[in-house]
Amino acid sequence: MKVFLVVLNTLADWEIGYITAELHSKRMFADPAADFALVKVGLSDQEIVTMGGMRIKPDIALDALRMGPDDLLLMPGGETWQRPETAPMARYAREQLDQGKRVAAICGATAALAGAGALDERPHTSNAREFLAMSCPAYAGGPHYREQAAVRDGNLITASGLAPLEFAYEVFKLLNVFRPATLEAWFKLYQTREPKYFHALMASME
Structure with missing residues (x-):
């Protein structure tokens, strides 16, 4: 199994x-020896800079990306998703x-999916219904929008940028790598930050 992490500037x-x-x-894996890889994929093989100033070199470029049936495309938010050069990544995701x-998108990446028409018929969420409508004039998924922090619909996960924990x-849960x-x-x-859950977490891994 591979998780392909989309890395774009910002x-x-x-x-x-x-x-x-x-x-x-x-x-936290149920099986730490599981055949698993986290692979960074960019529009090209050029280094990108995150919003926090971290420099990331993609492992592969989009044109080399081939997803298997158990893989996941993980799409973080960013300020570049509305630019024309990122459209090929959104089209690939659709x-x-x-x-x-399987595809998981949060914050600005959900707008990219909306722009590619991927949310028109699928239950989903984002930063706000108005955010998607404003970002994507052709967005037609309003009836399927859910006022939730994160939504899973089959092979699609979407989330608000204010909900990284719920997104995770x-x-x-989708990857099924934890007990x-x-x-x-x-x-x-x-x-909750309640100590009882720390003890429960440790006990679950014994």
């Missing part, structure tokens, strides 16, 4: 911090969704 670092830390470290592949929870008890305790610990 990538919103905080929106994927929970996800990348846990997937890279595998510290094509993969239509083929049954849905991604981990169910581990995932629930992990989520509750970060959500």
Whole structure:
């Protein structure tokens, strides 16, 4: 299994911090030896700079990306999703969704999906219904918009940029790399900061 992390200039670092830390470290995995890879994919192989100033070199470029049936395309937000040069990535994501592949998008990346027509018939969320309508004049998915922090509809996950924790929870649930008890305790610990969930998390991994 591979998670293909889309890396574009102005990538919103905080929106994927929970996800990348846990997937890279595998510290919460039910099977730390699982065949898994986190692969960074860019529009090209050129280094990008995140919103936080971190420099990231893609592992592969979009034209080399080939997704398998168990893979996931992970799309963080950023300020470049409305630029014409990112349209090929959004089109690729829609094509993969239509083929049954898995895609997860947050914040500005949801607007890119909307612009590609990927949200017109699927339940989804974003920063706000008005955000999608303003960002994408052709957006026709209003009836399917959900006022939730994160929404999963089959092979698609969408989330508000204010909900990186809920986004991570849905991604981990979709990937099924944690034990169910581990995932629930992990989520509750970060959500509530109550010590009992730390103990539950440790117990779930014994």
